[in-house]
Structures are given as structure tokens and as C-alpha cells.
Amino acid sequence: MDLLYFLKVLFRRKWIIAALSLLAVTTTFILLLYKKPLFESLAQYSTGFTAEKVRLADGTTAIDLYTADVKFNNAIETFKSPKVISMISYKLLLHDLDNPLKAYRKLTIRQTESSVYKSITKDEIKRVLTDKVAKNDLLRSDNETEKKLIEYLKLYGYDYDNLLKYLSIERVERTDYMNITFRSDNAELSSLVVNSMGEEFLNYYKNLSSIRSEENAQSIKELVSSQQNKVDSLGKRLLSEKMTQGSIDPVSRNTSAMETVKELETKLAEERSKYNEHANRVAYLKARLQSLQSGTTGTGNNDDVIRLTNKKNDLVAELARKGGSDPALQQQINDLRAEIILKSNSGSNKSKVKDEIDKVTTQLNEEEALLNAANSTISDYTSRIRRYMTMTNVNPGSDVKMDAIRTQLDMENKQLGNVKEKYTLAVGLIKDDPTANFIQTRIGQPAVDPESKKTLLKMILAGISMFFLSAVFFIFLEIFDTSVKTPAIFSKQTGLKLTGVLNRVAFKKQTPAETILEDYEGRKFDQKNVFKNNIRKLRYELLNSQKKIFLFTSTQKGAGKSTIIEALAGSLLLSGKKVLLFDLNFSNNSLTRKFNTEHFIQDTGKNTMPDNQAVPQQLYSTTLYDNLCIIGCKEENTTPAEVLYGVDLAEILKKLETVFDCILIEGAALNVYADSKELVQYAEGVFTVFSATTPVTQLDTESFKFIASLGERNNGIILNNVFKDNIGA
Numbered sequence: 001m002d003l004l005y006f007l008k009v010l011f012r013r014k015w016i017i018a019a020l021s022l023l024a025v026t027t028t029f030i031l032l033l034y035k036k037p038l039f040e041s042l043a044q045y046s047t048g049f050t051a052e053k054v055r056l057a058d059g060t061t062a063i064d065l066y067t068a069d070v071k072f073n074n075a076i077e078t079f080k081s082p083k084v085i086s087m088i089s090y091k092l093l094l095h096d097l098d099n100p101l102k103a104y105r106k107l108t109i110r111q112t113e114s115s116v117y118k119s120i121t122k123d124e125i126k127r128v129l130t131d132k133v134a135k136n137d138l139l140r141s142d143n144e145t146e147k148k149l150i151e152y153l154k155l156y157g158y159d160y161d162n163l164l165k166y167l168s169i170e171r172v173e174r175t176d177y178m179n180i181t182f183r184s185d186n187a188e189l190s191s192l193v194v195n196s197m198g199e200e201f202l203n204y205y206k207n208l209s210s211i212r213s214e215e216n217a218q219s220i221k222e223l224v225s226s227q228q229n230k231v232d233s234l235g236k237r238l239l240s241e242k243m244t245q246g247s248i249d250p251v252s253r254n255t256s257a258m259e260t261v262k263e264l265e266t267k268l269a270e271e272r273s274k275y276n277e278h279a280n281r282v283a284y285l286k287a288r289l290q291s292l293q294s295g296t297t298g299t300g301n302n303d304d305v306i307r308l309t310n311k312k313n314d315l316v317a318e319l320a321r322k323g324g325s326d327p328a329l330q331q332q333i334n335d336l337r338a339e340i341i342l343k344s345n346s347g348s349n350k351s352k353v354k355d356e357i358d359k360v361t362t363q364l365n366e367e368e369a370l371l372n373a374a375n376s377t378i379s380d381y382t383s384r385i386r387r388y389m390t391m392t393n394v395n396p397g398s399d400v401k402m403d404a405i406r407t408q409l410d411m412e413n414k415q416l417g418n419v420k421e422k423y424t425l426a427v428g429l430i431k432d433d434p435t436a437n438f439i440q441t442r443i444g445q446p447a448v449d450p451e452s453k454k455t456l457l458k459m460i461l462a463g464i465s466m467f468f469l470s471a472v473f474f475i476f477l478e479i480f481d482t483s484v485k486t487p488a489i490f491s492k493q494t495g496l497k498l499t500g501v502l503n504r505v506a507f508k509k510q511t512p513a514e515t516i517l518e519d520y521e522g523r524k525f526d527q528k529n530v531f532k533n534n535i536r537k538l539r540y541e542l543l544n545s546q547k548k549i550f551l552f553t554s555t556q557k558g559a560g561k562s563t564i565i566e567a568l569a570g571s572l573l574l575s576g577k578k579v580l581l582f583d584l585n586f587s588n589n590s591l592t593r594k595f596n597t598e599h600f601i602q603d604t605g606k607n608t609m610p611d612n613q614a615v616p617q618q619l620y621s622t623t624l625y626d627n628l629c630i631i632g633c634k635e636e637n638t639t640p641a642e643v644l645y646g647v648d649l650a651e652i653l654k655k656l657e658t659v660f661d662c663i664l665i666e667g668a669a670l671n672v673y674a675d676s677k678e679l680v681q682y683a684e685g686v687f688t689v690f691s692a693t694t695p696v697t698q699l700d701t702e703s704f705k706f707i708a709s710l711g712e713r714n715n716g717i718i719l720n721n722v723f724k725d726n727i728g729a
Contacts, residue, residue: 005486008725009478010471017470024466025459032458037450038166038183041190045198047075048437050176072171075178075201079169082160084200086138088193089158090129096156097122104189105156116155120148136207163193177441187446194444202438227416234409261388268381275374278367281328285364288335292357312336482695486726490719493696494704499687499716500538502564503724505531511594512563513625516570530724531567538564538718539571542685545715548657551683553667553676555703559691560720562590565664573627577661580620581630584640585666587673592632597621601633604647619652629660641678649682670703677706685715692722 010017049071078084096103111117128149132139139146153159168181182193315333319326338356484490487501505527507515516535520528542550552561562585569579583591584601592600599621620629633643640649656663665683667676680686688707690700707714 005726006475006478008723009474012723012725013470013474017467017474020470021463021467025463028459028462029455032453032455035453036185037453038185039187039190039447039449040181040183040451041187041194041444041447042442043180043194043197043440043444044172044442045178045180046437046439046441047072047176047178048439049075072178076169076171078204079180079197079201080164080167081204082138083136084197084204085160085163085167087133087136087200087203088196089153089160089163090133091196092158092189092192093153093156094126094129094133097126104184104186104192105158107155111155114155116148116151120145120152125149125152136203167193169197180444182444183451187448191444191446195440198438198440223419224416227412227419231409231412231416234405234412237405257388261385264381264385264388268378268385271374271377271381275371275378277328278371278374281367282364282371284332285360285367288339289357289360289364291339292360308336308340312340484690484692484694484696484719486692486722487719490690490692490696494701496704496708496717498719499541500534500718501722501727502534502538502560502718502720503527503530503727504721507563512567513570513573513628516567517574517625527724530727532571534727535564535567535571538568539575541715542568542572542662543575545685547684547715548661549653549663549665549682549684550715551665551667551676551679551686552689553679553686554669554689554691555671555700556691556694557588557669557672559669559689559694561585561666561689562594564687564689564718564720565591565666566594569628569664570625572662573625578627578659579629580656580660580663581628582663582665583631583633584675584679585668586633586636586638586640586643586675587668589633589635591630591666592635595621595623595630595632597630597632599631601631602643604644604652620656639673639675639678653682670706671697671699680710680713684713686710686713687715688717689720690717691720692726 049068092104096105107117124145128139128145131137139150141147141150150159154162163182166183169178171178180194180197182190184190184193312333315329315336319329319333478485484493487498490496491498505515510518515528516532552565554561565581569581572579581591581595582601583589583597585591599619604619620631622629653663665679667679670676670688686707688704704717707717
């Protein structure tokens with residue numbers, strides 16, 4: 001849905017929107033007409049908040065705008081506080097009671113006869129209010145007498161909520177001034193309220209100053225000193241306990257010792273690995289030396305050469321499996337190769353064997369030395385691990401004691417912070433007195449004339465507001481409306497092609513047939529003329545199909561089948577066709593009722609059809625229109641198969657074809673009844689009617705599938721009840 005569509009929606013509702021807007025304007029006018037005139041009075045006060053400056057890093061001064069804004073907000077909220085406004089309300093009521101002739105507000109006879117007025121005497125009111133003003137105290141709702149007095153204030157309109165409703169307090173933009181405005185039906189009352197606000201505001205802060213005086217700050221300072229002593233004492237106890245343990249922090253010592261043990265264990269594992277490597281090397285060298293020494297006593301031995309060769313081959317294979325990255329294994333292979341060469345040589349090479357023995361002896365001595373060194377290192381690491389393990393055994397009791405001291409110290413530190421914060425606040429309240437530069441610069445004067453009601457402006461605003469609200473309301477209704485609305489939306493949701501689209505027309509004064517048969521001229525008949533043209537398009541599709549018997553059905557009830565059949569019949573009459581309407585919608589025989597027919601299909605079995613008569617005259621009824629006849633039905637809970645089980649409907653229709661050019665049959669809704677499915681076999685073409693005012697449901701989808709399965713007999717879908725502006729959408 002685009003913007004143009006929403007504009008069309010609003011245009012269709014234009015009269016409703018206009019009526020609502022006019023109603024809002026009229027209501028506003030009536031309310032303002034009977035509204036009491038109000039007198040407005042204005043008082044202005046200088047605060048001095050922007051006169052305070054702060055020193056910057058370069059030595060210059062500037063105004064702290066944020067702090068000034070906060071002070072203005074605080075002052076405004078103080079002005080609106082119940083303490084300030086209530087004191088004014090008490091004084092106003094006392095004035096009216098003491099000076100009845102000059103009272104700002106006078107009660108009506110009805111108010112003086114109320115139970116609230118009679119529940120308390122004037123003397124009691126004066127006594128209580130005078131005491132409250134003197135003590136600067138508020139009325140309490142838990143006291144029966146004061147509760148009655150609160151209701152009495154409401155009777156006069158002097159209660160807190162009523163006064164606050166007509167009171168306006170705001171800062172003059174980007175200045176040091178505040179404006180206080182009050183409106184009432186009495187000019188003197190308005191001026192008195194705005195002039196009294198400043199006085200009550202100053203009294204409020206003076207009372208605060210008396211409560212939060214320097215003596216109070218001094219007492220809080222003593223609490224700070226006492227709390228600081230507690231914190232210092234606990235700090236000394238904690239330090240003493242740590243020194244008793246032999247470490248500033250035994251827990252840290254325990255942690256450090258454990259980390260050292262882990263490091264030593266890692267080094268010990270590495271050294272043991274080296275020890276095992278050297279031990280294996282020593283064993284190998286000893287065996288090789290023994291082999292060389294035994295080889296010098298005789299000539300070369302083929303058996304020894306074969307044995308050594310096999311051993312070398314095994315080691316080569318093992319080295320290949322390890323990826324050739326084992327240096328010790330490679331060294332053994334090299335030694336075996338040298339030994340094989342020696343064994344393979346004759347006795348003349350004994351000098352080379354002797355040199356090899358010396359070389360192996362030297363290597364054996366080196367490996368034994370490295371083995372002893374590794375053994376010594378292992379012993380050293382083992383002893384150091386045992387020593388550090390003893391350091392990790394901290395007395396658990398000492399930790400519990402120190403934790404208790406730490407917990408208490410944290411609590412006392414927190415309490416010390418709270419006391420210091422209170423002391424800072426007390427000192428700040430003494431130094432930061434917002435009333436120091438507070439001056440009334442403009443006295444509120446009684447207004448000569450009441451303020452303008454701005455009737456015209458408010459009426460215009462009311463009309464515009466209602467216009468936009470109603471427009472938004474109708475747009476939201478359209479957005480959340482799931483009905484089809486337009487042909488494009490229907491095609492998008494169903495994927496089906498439409499045979500015809502019919503716009504919505506009101507048939508209150510004329511029937512669909514009369515609408516088609518008459519001629520209309522003028523813009524006010526646009527709806528009917530568009531409908532007639534769309535029916536003509538549908539008539540073309542019907543005649544162009546070269547069929548005579550058509551079934552009109554729908555997926556849902558109330559889609560407009562009867563209206564379309566009647567209008568289409570009227571259009572066919574204009575083209576000179578003889579038309580028969582066949583009402584087989586047993587659930588809603590609207591066509592039968594409209595044409596007041598006397599012949600019903602249920603009575604067909606009683607009529608005889610001799611061979612020499614094509615169609616009995618008593619089978620159908622004539623109508624007010626020439627060449628338009630109808631066969632009706634009685635409304636009952638049944639189906640065509642149950643009613644016409646003894647009638648050959650196909651034969652009847654065949655004979656009726658010889659009399660009429662076009663037969664239009666109405667069937668019941670597919671989603672609810674089986675009637676149309678039973679009638680499909682007798683129709684040459686089927687039109688399905690769907691209303692654009694309804695959404696496409698799952699049952700509709702199933703019915704559309706059945707219609708699509710009819711093949712050539714499916715003449716398509718007619719979308720009915722579409723707004724004229726939406727036909728092309």
C-alpha cells in the first residue's frame with residue numbers, strides 16, 4: 001500500500017473526518033462560552049544564581065551554567081512544594097472567613113448545604129489554621145478534625161491540587177529572573193498569590209536554616225572525629241596481628257610459596273627427563289664398548305656383521321616412524337654403521353678399532369659426568385620443594401582473626417564515609433543559601449481585564465487536532481484491516497487471475513436490474529455508471545465463452561452472488577437475450593424472495609413433462625422484465641442431490657436451453673455447503689464471486705483449488721465490493 005492508496009482511503013472518509021472536526025470545533029466553542037473568565041497576575045523574582053562565578057585553571061572566572069540550572073530547578077520545585085503552597089492556601093481561607101464581605105471566593109447555596117460545610121465550625125477552622133501557620137506545619141489526614149479541614153479547603157478551591165493547577169513558575173530564558181503566574185476568577189486573589197509566593201519561599205528556607213545550623217554541623221563534625229578514632233584503632237590492631245605472624249601479609253606469603261613450589265616442580269620434571277636420557281646413553285655406550293673390545297680378539301665375524309646390520313635396519317625403521325627428528329636414535333645408527341665397517345674389515349684394521357674404543361670411552365666418561373650432575377640437581381630441587389612446602393602451612397586461626405578485623409574495619413570506614421558526607425552537606429547548606437540574593441523585582445498587580453479565552457485559536461487547534469487524529473485513526477484501521485481491498489492485493493495473495501472486478505454500489509432505492517436498465521448522467525452517478533460498465537465487461541466474457549449454462553458460486557457467504565446475477569441478467573436483456581434465473585441456493589434463496597416466484601424446484605417431481613412438450617410452462621415463472629424468467633427454491637437445510645434425486649436435472653437444463661439464450665444458476669458458498677460442488681456437473685461454466693471486504697482464509701484457498709481443478713469450465717473469479725478508486729490499484 002502506497003501513499004496514494006492512503007490518500008484515497010482518507011478521501012472516502014472525508015465526510016466523517018469533516019464531521020468529527022466540526023464536532024470538535026463546536027464542542028470547544030461551547031466549553032469556552034460557558035468557561036468563567038480568569039484574571040492573570042505576574043510577579044518576577046531575581047535569584048542571583050547567575051552572579052556566582054567559579055575560578056578557572058588560567059585564573060579567570062566564569063559562570064557555572066550547569067550549577068545555575070540545577071539551582072533554578074531546585075527553586076522551582078521548592079516553590080511548588082506542599083509546604084509553600086499550603087501556607088498560602090491556609091492564609092487565603094483565613095482571609096475569607098475573617099472578611100466575608102471582601103472574600104475572594106464565596107460559596108454557593110448548594111455548597112453551604114453540603115455535609116462538608118456543616119461538619120466543622122468556622123471558629124474551629126480559624127483556630128487550627130492559625131496554629132498551623134504559626135508553626136509552619138501541614139494538615140494531617142490521620143487527624144479527624146484536620147481531615148475535615150482538608151475537605152473544607154477543597155470546597156473553597158484552596159486545596160493544593162487546585163492552586164497548583166492554575167500556577168505557573170518558570171525561568172525567563174537565559175536570564176537571572178523567574179516569573180510566577182497565577183490565574184483565578186478574582187483579580188485580587190491572583191495578585192495576592194504571586195506576591196505571597198516569594199515570602200513563603202523565603203520562610204521555607206529560613207526554617208531549613210534553623211534546622212541545619214552551624215551547631216548541627218559541629219555536632220556532625222564530632223561524630224566524624226569519633227568515627228575516625230575507631231578506624232585508626234582497628235588499623236593498628238590489624239598491623240599488629242600481621243607483624244605477629246612474621247609477615248606483613250601471611251596470605252601473600254602463602255601464595256608466593258605455592259607459586260615457587262609449582263615452578264620448582266616444573267624444573268624438577270625437566271631435570272628428571274635429562275637424567276633418564278643420560279642414563280640410557282651411558283648404558284648404550286657401555287654395551288658398545290664391550291662389543292668393540294670383544295671384536296679385537298679375533299678376525300671379522302660374518303654373524304656379528306649380520307646381527308649389527310639387522311639392528312641398524314630396525315633403528316632406521318624406528319627413526320622413520322618418528323619422522324627423523326630423534327638425535328639420540330640417529331647417533332646410535334651412526335655408531336652401528338661404524339661398527340659394521342670395523343667388523344667387516346680384516347685384522348689389519350685393529351688400529352682403527354682401538355681408536356674407536358678410545359672415542360667411545362671418552363663419550364662414556366662425559367655421559368657419566370652429566371648423569372651425576374643431573375642427579376645432584378634433582379636432589380637440590382627436591383630439598384627446596386620440601387622447604388617451601390613448609391612455608392605454605394599458615395595457621396588458619398590467624399587468617400580468621402585478621403579477616404574479622406578487616407570486616408569490622410570496612411564497616412567502620414563505610415560509616416565514616418557516611419558521616420563525612422552528612423558533614424559536607426551540612427557545611428554546604430550553611431554556605432549555599434539560595435535566598436541570599438533572592439529579590440522580588442516585579443510586584444504582581446490585579447488585572448484590569450480577564451485574559452483572552454483565545455476562542456478562535458482554540459477552535460482552530462481543536463479542529464486541526466481532530467482532523468489529524470481521525471485521519472491517523474482511519475489509516476491505522478486500513479493498515480490492520482486484513483481484507484483484500486484491491487485487485488492487486490487479491491492477485492498477490494492468491495496468485496489467481498480475475499475475470500471481472502465490480503465496484504461497490506448502494507442498491508437501497510433501486511434493484512441491480514433497474515440500475516443496469518436505466519441511463520444515468522452526471523458526476524453523482526459515477527458509481528453506478530462504473531458498475532454498469534464492469535457488468536458489460538462481464539457480459540462480454542460470458543457471451544464470448546459460447547456457453548449457455550453458468551453456475552455462480554462463492555467461497556464465503558454474503559459475497560454478492562444474487563446482486564451480480566440480477567445485474568448481469570439486466571445487461572443480457574439489453575443485448576436482446578432471453579434469460580432464466582435458476583435459484584438453487586437452498587441456504588439463502590434471495591433471488592426467489594426478490595422476484596416473488598411461485599414455482600419451486602422442489603415441486604418439479606409433481607409436474608409432468610410429456611414427450612410432445614419441450615418444457616412445461618409451470619416449471620418457471622415470469623418476472624416484471626420481459627424475457628426474464630426464474631425458477632425458485634424453498635429455503636431449507638438440504639442440498640440439490642437430496643432434493644432432485646428423482647429428477648433428471650441435466651435433461652431439464654437441456655430442454656430449457658431450447659427456450660432461453662442464457663441460464664444463470666446460483667449455488668451456495670463452497671466453504672460452508674456442498675451445493676455448488678454437486679451442481680458443477682450440470683454447468684458449462686462456473687464463475688466464483690469473492691468480496692473485497694473479506695480476507696482470504698485457508699478455507700478460501702482450498703475452495704480456489706477446487707475451482708481451478710474444473711479446467712475449461714472455470715470461467716474465473718469476480719472480485720466484488722471494490723471501492724471505485726481501488727479498481728485500478
